[in-house]
Amino acid sequence: MSDFVNKLYKNQALFYKVFLFVLTSVLIVYLLPKGGKFKYDIPKGKPWQYESLYAPFDFAILKTDEEIAEEKSEITDTHIPYYDFNSDIAERVGEDALVEVHNVFPDSTLNVYETIIDNFVSKTVSEVYEFGLLQESNRLEPDQLIYLLKGNEASEVSYKKILKQGEIRDFLSQKIDRAGFSSFKTELLEVFFNSIEPNVIFNNDLTQNELNSKLNNISYTRGIIEQGSRIIAKGEVVEGNKYNILRSLKNEYESQIWSQTNYNWIIIGYSILVALALLMLLLFMRKYRIEIFENNVKVTFIFFNIIFMVMLTTLVVNFNIDYVYIVPLCILPLSLKAFFDARLGLFTHVITVLLLGFIVPNSYEYMFLQIIAGIVTILTVSELYKRANLFISVGQITLVYIISYVAFTIIQEGNIDDVKVEIFITFLLGGLATLFVQPLIYVYEKIFGMVSDMSLLELSDTNSKLLKELAEKAPGTFHHSLNVANLAEAAANEINANAMLARVGALYHDIGKMRNPTYFTENQTTSVNSHDELSPIESTQIIIDHVISGIEIAKKNNLPDRVIDFIRTHHGTSTVYYFYMKEKENNDNINADNFRYPGPIPFSKETAILMMCDSVEAASKSLKEPTSQLIDNFVEKIVDKQMEEGQFLNSNITFKEIQIIKKILKRKLKNIYHLRVEYPE
Structure with a gap:
C-alpha cells in the first residue's frame, strides 16, 4: 500500500495532466453541436467531385434567403391595413350641426330658409360620414384598399373614398356651390367647422397582428425530394436549384433527431477527435x-x-x-x-x-x-x-x-x-x-501567477520603489546592477533570448545586498573593510546570505517567480573563491562545500547570461591597467571556468551561443574602459 502511495505521489503531476486532459475533452465535447455532420463540402459554382448522390430519405427543399425576403416584402407591400369607424361621432355631429344652424344663422333667415338649410346640412353630414373622416394626410396610395371596421364588421373600401381632414374645406365648398347656397357659404362653413370632427382612426395593433400572422405563416420550403431520387451526378456543376437541394439535404441531415444509439456514436466520434x-x-x-x-x-x-x-x-x-x-x-x-x-x-x-x-x-x-x-x-x-x-x-x-x-x-x-x-x-x-x-x-x-513582457517593462523602471531603495542603501550595488543589465540585454539580443527578462533579472539579482551593504566592496567608501574583523568562514556566510536575503526581499515585494529565479541562480554552485583561498592558507583540511553557494545552477539561457555578465562585470573592477588583450583573456578565463564547473549544463545554451556572448562582453568592456586600437610603434 505504501509503495502505491509513494508511486502516486511521485507521479501526481502526470495524473493531474491526465485529469486536465480528460476534463478539457469532456467540456469541449459538451459544447459541440450533437447533430450529425454532413460528410460532403458543397462547392458552389464548381463541379461535384464526389460520386453521384441520391437522397437518403425524404426531405423538403428550403427556399433561399432571397426568396424568403422577397416573399416577406410582397406580403408587407400588399397587406391591407385596418381603420376603426366611430358611428357614435357621426350621429352626434349630425345633431350638433342642426343646433349650430340656429346659433349661426339669424332668425330672419331661418324664418324663410330653415327647413331647406336643415335638410342640406343633414344630407352633407351624411355624405361626409358615409365612409368617414380621417385626420391623417394621405399616407397610402389612393387606389389602395383598406378594411373599415364598423363594430364587428369589416368592409373593404378604397382609401381615396375616405375624406381626409385636409380635403374637407374643398369638399364642403363644392357641395355648397352646387346646392346654390353660395350666399350662405360663410355661415354654412362655420356650421360645419364648429361641429364636424374625425371619426376614422388607423388601428395599428390589429394591422400589425394581422401582418405578423401572415409573415409567420410563410412556408420556408418548396417541394419535396423523395428517398432514392438522384440529387446530383458526379461532374455536374453545383449551382442554382442543385445547390439549394444540396443545402437543404445538409440542413436536414444535421438537424435530424437522432436515436440514443446514434447520439452515443456521435459523442464517441467527437470525443476521439477532440x-x-x-x-x-x-x-x-x-x-x-x-x-x-x-x-x-x-x-x-x-x-x-x-x-x-x-x-x-x-x-x-x-x-x-x-x-x-x-x-x-x-x-x-x-x-x-x-x-x-x-x-x-x-x-x-x-x-x-x-x-x-x-x-x-x-x-x-x-x-x-x-x-x-x-x-x-x-x-x-x-x-x-x-x-x-x-x-x-x-x-x-x-x-x-x-x-x-x-x-x-x-x-x-x-x-x-x-x-x-x-x-x-x-x-x-x-x-x-x-x-x-x-x-x-x-x-x-x-x-x-505568470509574468509577461508588459510586466517586465514596468519592473525595469529604475524609479520603482525597490530599485530606489537599492540605490539609497547600496549605491555601488545599484550601479553594478545597471552595468550588468546593459551587458545581459545586449548578450540576450545577440542569441535571440528574452532581452527584457534578462535585463529585469539583472536589475534585481543583487537586492539581497541591501541587508549588509558595507560587506560588499562596491559599497565601501572608506579604506576600512568590514571583513577584516571576521574569519573567512564568517565572511563567506555573509556573502552567500545575500542570495537568500534577495529571495526573501523579492517575495516580500511580490516580484514574479521568473525574476526570483535570477536571484537564486546568478552564482549557481560556484565557490566564494577569495575567502576559500584565504582560509586554505591557514588550514589545508577544509571542506570546500562550506564556501560554496547553495545553487541551483542556471536553468535557462537568460539566467546563464546573467551569471556570465555578473561575474565578468564584478571581476573587471580588479583590472588595474586594462588593455584589449587583457580583457579578452580575462573574459575567456572567467567564462571557461564556469563551463568547467558545469554551471551551464541545465541552461539549454549552446557552445556557439556562449562564444557569441563572450564577444559581446569583450566589446562592451572595451567600450566601458574607452580602449582605443593599439597602433604598432
Missing part, C-alpha cells in the same frame, strides 16, 4: 517545450484559453451565426506569445481552430481565415508592450480577414457584387475586441 487534437498539443509541449509541459500551472493556462475560446464561439454561434467573426480569436496566440513563445502560440491557435471547425458552418472558410489571421498575428506582433505595435497588428489582422473574405466570395459567387458590407463591420468589431488582450493579460498574470 482528444486526438489535445493529445497532439501535449505531445508537442513534451517534445519541444518540456519546461512548459512539466509546469502544471502553465499547461492549465493553455487548456483554459482553449476552453474559453470554444465556449465564447459557441455562445456567439447560438445567439447569431452572423456575428461569429466578432469573437477575437487572435487573442489566443497573442496571450500565449506574451507568456511563452510564438511557436507554441501558433500551434495552440491551429489546434483550437480545428476544434471550432465542428461548431461553425462553412468550416473550411472559417478555418482558413482564422489560421491565416493567427499567422499574421504571430508575425506582426513582436513587442506586445508597445501599444503602437498592437494597433498596427490589429489593423493588419482585420485587413487580412477582409481580403480573404472577398476572395472566398468571388470564388463562391463568381463576382464581387455579392460581397456583404455588413460582414466588414463584424471584422472591424472583432479587431477592436482583440485590443482587449492587454487587460486580459494583466488578469491572467494575477490568476496564474
